[in-house]
Amino acid sequence: MTAVGTKPHHARSLAEVLVEGDHRGHYSHGLNRMDMYVKDIKSGICAKDGEPVVEKESAATALVDGKNLLGPVVGNFCMKLAIKKAKEAGIGWVVAHGSNHYGIAGYYAMQALKENMIGMSFTNTSPLVVPTRGKECTLGTNPISMAAPANGGDSFVLDMATSAVALGKVELHERRGDSIPEGWGCDAQGKLSTDPKRVLQGGGLVPIGGSEATGGYKGYGLGMMVEVFCGILAGAQYSKHVRTWKVTDRVANLGQCFVAINPENFAPGFSDRMSDLLSIQRGLDPADPGCPVLAAGDPERIHMDECKKIGGISYHLKVVNYMNECAKSIGVSSLLPCDKLIPN
Amino acid sequence: MTAVGTKPHHARSLAEVLVEGDHRGHYSHGLNRMDMYVKDIKSGICAKDGEPVVEKESAATALVDGKNLLGPVVGNFCMKLAIKKAKEAGIGWVVAHGSNHYGIAGYYAMQALKENMIGMSFTNTSPLVVPTRGKECTLGTNPISMAAPANGGDSFVLDMATSAVALGKVELHERRGDSIPEGWGCDAQGKLSTDPKRVLQGGGLVPIGGSEATGGYKGYGLGMMVEVFCGILAGAQYSKHVRTWKVTDRVANLGQCFVAINPENFAPGFSDRMSDLLSIQRGLDPADPGCPVLAAGDPERIHMDECKKIGGISYHLKVVNYMNECAKSIGVSSLLPCDKLIPN
Numbered sequence: 066m067t068a069v070g071t072k073p074h075h076a077r078s079l080a081e082v083l084v085e086g087d088h089r090g091h092y093s094h095g096l097n098r099m100d101m102y103v104k105d106i107k108s109g110i111c112a113k114d115g116e117p118v119v120e121k122e123s124a125a126t127a128l129v130d131g132k133n134l135l136g137p138v139v140g141n142f143c144m145k146l147a148i149k150k151a152k153e154a155g156i157g158w159v160v161a162h163g164s165n166h167y168g169i170a171g172y173y174a175m176q177a178l179k180e181n182m183i184g185m186s187f188t189n190t191s192p193l194v195v196p197t198r199g200k201e202c203t204l205g206t207n208p209i210s211m212a213a214p215a216n217g218g219d220s221f222v223l224d225m226a227t228s229a230v231a232l233g234k235v236e237l238h239e240r241r242g243d244s245i246p247e248g249w250g251c252d253a254q255g256k257l258s259t260d261p262k263r264v265l266q267g268g269g270l271v272p273i274g275g276s277e278a279t280g281g282y283k284g285y286g287l288g289m290m291v292e293v294f295c296g297i298l299a300g301a302q303y304s305k306h307v308r309t310w311k312v313t314d315r316v317a318n319l320g321q322c323f324v325a326i327n328p329e330n331f332a333p334g335f336s337d338r339m340s341d342l343l344s345i346q347r348g349l350d351p352a353d354p355g356c357p358v359l360a361a362g363d364p365e366r367i368h369m370d371e372c373k374k375i376g377g378i379s380y381h382l383k384v385v386n387y388m389n390e391c392a393k394s395i396g397v398s399s400l401l402p403c404d405k406l407i408p409n
Numbered sequence: 410m411t412a413v414g415t416k417p418h419h420a421r422s423l424a425e426v427l428v429e430g431d432h433r434g435h436y437s438h439g440l441n442r443m444d445m446y447v448k449d450i451k452s453g454i455c456a457k458d459g460e461p462v463v464e465k466e467s468a469a470t471a472l473v474d475g476k477n478l479l480g481p482v483v484g485n486f487c488m489k490l491a492i493k494k495a496k497e498a499g500i501g502w503v504v505a506h507g508s509n510h511y512g513i514a515g516y517y518a519m520q521a522l523k524e525n526m527i528g529m530s531f532t533n534t535s536p537l538v539v540p541t542r543g544k545e546c547t548l549g550t551n552p553i554s555m556a557a558p559a560n561g562g563d564s565f566v567l568d569m570a571t572s573a574v575a576l577g578k579v580e581l582h583e584r585r586g587d588s589i590p591e592g593w594g595c596d597a598q599g600k601l602s603t604d605p606k607r608v609l610q611g612g613g614l615v616p617i618g619g620s621e622a623t624g625g626y627k628g629y630g631l632g633m634m635v636e637v638f639c640g641i642l643a644g645a646q647y648s649k650h651v652r653t654w655k656v657t658d659r660v661a662n663l664g665q666c667f668v669a670i671n672p673e674n675f676a677p678g679f680s681d682r683m684s685d686l687l688s689i690q691r692g693l694d695p696a697d698p699g700c701p702v703l704a705a706g707d708p709e710r711i712h713m714d715e716c717k718k719i720g721g722i723s724y725h726l727k728v729v730n731y732m733n734e735c736a737k738s739i740g741v742s743s744l745l746p747c748d749k750l751i752p753n
Binding site: 156183196199223225230256273274278284286289292297299301305326331332338345350351360361 | 467547553557598619629634636678685697
């Protein structure tokens with residue numbers, strides 16, 4: 066990132082969220098997306114200079130102009146502000162326009178955990194999701210993330226696209242030459258398809274819940290809710306007005322929303338109840354003895370434990386090669402040779 | 410309700426939300442549930458006297474003790490308070506413990522529309538939903554509702570259970586002797602079932618998204634998020650600690666959450682963008698020409714138009730008979746004889 070002109074502290078913000086994405090097992094939101102950020106800075110469509118600015122403010126709210134900086138720069142600025150407001154007013158609700166892709170939404174929500182607060186973050190994205198009954202993409206994967214602290218460093222961390230899956234998962238399947246399960250996406254006629262190419266070219270992702278019969282209209286409604294919190298509330302681009310995915314013909318102007326809630330302003334004993342809530346679910350007798358009941362954030366915890374065990378984050382060889390091509394194209398050194406090969 | 414001792418203004422609050430449920434086509438949350446409220450007051454397990462009390466307060470937040478009053482009494486009190494706070498502080502986030510079933514969540518969210526604000530409401534409920542991978546109900550149907558104003562009285566109104574369907578829909582199918590679609594609920598072993606009896610007796614509803622493979626873990630996560638906003642934040646009952654559905658052996662002590670957000674504190678032009686967002690979706694070319702693309706709140710609008718056309722709310726004969734039995738049991742007059750019969 067610095068090779069294409071990003072300021073070192075902005076590059077560091079991006080590096081941290083991308084590596085955290087991979088570390089948590091969300092490979093679709095990590096180094097896999099590196100070239101997109103490099104291109105955005107290289108072409109000048111994403112700003113290199115300046116810092117985000119507060120445009121309008123009250124004790125509990127703020128509207129921020131992200132000044133077209135890298136998403137993580139805007140995200141860190143806004144989340145810090147939301148937490149500051151929640152300390153004073155019990156809640157901080159901050160929205161930003163003029164932002165860019167910010168990596169995993171959960172990264173910002175989790176920043177509230179260090180302050181023993183509930184954190185939330187939402188972003189709109191390029192149109193990739195087809196509304197129930199439609200055949201055209203008019204909504205992004207518009208994620209909902211929410212983190213809540215329990216005792217002893219434990220936590221609940223929800224971080225989910227409001228589409229059945231994130232686009233990155235379809236892209237990874239295409240890159241690996243695999244088909245996708247039914248219910249992830251549809252073709253250009255609005256019909257469900259298992260071919261990632263059909264979904265990526267002319268089709269689209271479907272909302273969580275799948276078809277109308279299985280409740281896809283709920284996922285569509287949640288995606289719209291996120292758009293209201295982001296593009297609509299912030300006065301950023303929204304819905305089909307957001308630029309096409311990976312086409313950097315114009316400024317992204319994404320809308321994002323960051324919330325911190327201080328449990329101290331409500332009933333005492335919050336983290337004790339959170340720990341009990343998590344224990345209830347984790348302690349359940351599973352339907353299949355081999356598959357324990359988990360809480361949101363547990364799959365990521367399992368992945369991070371695995372990383373600790375093997376001494377690093379494992380990458381698919383195709384992703385390593387892809388990263389090295391990206392490095393070569395801008396004249397920086399390749400990744401170090403793989404020191405461990407893990408069979409599939 | 411007054412026949413069993415409810416104060417007239419509390420009975421009116423309940424009547425309004427139940428009739429509004431039916432009017433909007435959510436028959437599972439209307440008169441269909443009348444006997445539950447009657448029983449709660451009759452047995453004394455739900456309080457008849459007093460009003461809700463603010464326990465803790467800041468400019469943007471409040472913790473309310475619902476004093477075990479009827480849910481709509483607590484809900485109206487809290488939503489009014491959230492709107493008042495949003496006028497002054499940009500946002501109002503109010504949670505209540507000591508509440509009871511409050512009807513459709515959207516009823517409270519929609520109160521913000523009159524003030525040109527975004528409204529939200531959440532409630533926990535008796536354990537009816539089986540977490541992904543489990544076979545025991547440890548979460549309620551925990552609805553998410555969110556209403557946002559557009560121009561000329563138009564609006565976006567999301568009002569959805571975080572289960573694939575609301576329990577009332579399964580109950581109505583059982584009452585009518587119909588089977589349910591696959592993906593609504595599971596049996597006592599955690600396996601999907603189309604028999605409403607199996608779901609209602611020993612089984613449970615499944616989260617939105619269905620099985621783990623189709624993303625049910627997202628619905629499970631959303632149900633947990635609602636529980637954090639309600640039982641956990643408010644210090645009410647939560648998860649499997651909430652009393653069993655329709656068993657009034659002890660006080661419900663439900664947790665509920667009410668939010669109002671003032672768009673004036675963010676970017677100008679909110680309602681214009683809302684109208685455009687709604688137009689984009691509604692104007693889409695549908696996959697099936699007979700099924701237009703809708704926005705959340707439109708199916709309810711269609712139902713209310715239908716009511717207007719026929720001059721009232723239509724009820725299934727079985728529901729009318731059931732209501733009359735309920736009336737008879739407490740010695741009040743039956744519903745007026747049906748003046749119109751609409752064939753199935």
